[in-house]
Amino acid sequence: MVLPKIEVEASSQNYGHFVVSPLESGYGITLGNALRRVLLSSLPGAAVTSLRVSGIHHEFSAIPHVREDMTRLILNVKQIRLRAQGEEPVRIHVEVSSEGPITAGDLSCPPEVEIVNKDQYLLTADSNDVDIDIEMVVGVGRGYSPAEERGRLPLGEIPVDAIYSPIRKAAYRVERTRIGQQTDYDKLHLEIWTDGTISPDDALRRAGNLLVQHLTLLAGAETIIVEKHEEVAEGIPTRVFDAPIEELELTVRAYNCLKRAGITKVGEILKRMEKGEDEMLAIRNFGKKSLDELVDRLREKNYLTVPGVDLSAYIGDAYQPLTESDGSDEE
Missing domain, CATH: 3.30.1360.10 (RNA polymerase, RBP11-like subunit)
Known part of the structure; x- marks a missing residue:
């Protein structure tokens, strides 16, 4: 495979x-x-699961001296994206006491909570007479959790649909x-x-x-067992050893010879070549011409110089390819 x-x-x-x-x-x-x-x-991810606005007891209420009502505020709160450490619910809050816009960056958070989109708009106070405290509960979970799953909450705490998924x-x-x-x-x-x-x-x-x-x-295994090739342990990088021979784009003849010999990975070729040319030429119908082609392909991929195997015999003048005057011993 x-x-x-x-x-x-x-x-x-x-x-x-x-x-x-x-x-x-x-x-x-x-x-x-x-x-x-x-x-x-x-x-897993984190999201606001409920909120409380001082003086407000219903999700359809208006908020004094604020442009948004509770319904719009809840929609804005659901867009806050957070990172949270731990599994326990955490409370964050903001006090609004002056005119102007409020964003997620204005929320006071404990060290275990980080707001990612600090520019997320929440509301705008349209009067300096405003005096409200907004408190939110941050929970950790998976997927999506509708507000109905919160069960009974303290008076004034309004459930929020939680989008946990990041x-x-x-x-x-x-x-x-x-x-x-x-x-x-x-x-x-x-x-x-x-x-x-x-x-x-x-x-x-x-x-x-x-x-x-x-x-x-x-699979019935209690732990994940990673099987390592003996050759990999000897130093050939895994990405090289496990590379399929199809990557070399050999001719059909050379490719089929290797396949019939049970050779499917580049690492298996490199270990054979390290033992000498004869080791490769011993493969049925795999002659000098096929070996020359293989060496060229390995050189193009920079596989002749990988650590863990000595292929110096195939580099530079040390390797003599077949010439036309030599004829062919395989085809």
């Missing part, structure tokens, strides 16, 4: 476009759909891609929009970890 790589096409604090390729046919939809669902429903939108699409002579691989495009409380790449990592945790339970 070919192992994919992840490339970042675009990245900012609120948007990320990731490409996962190559994937075996069908895996694009499988991974894309699973990641999208986890991103939208399962990542993900605004997630979308994916799958297209075909080509590796060597094969054209039936998938390329997964995954786009993530966040509210700024989490970066898209961090969101993708967390979603992947959640999937791994659940799949590990299905």
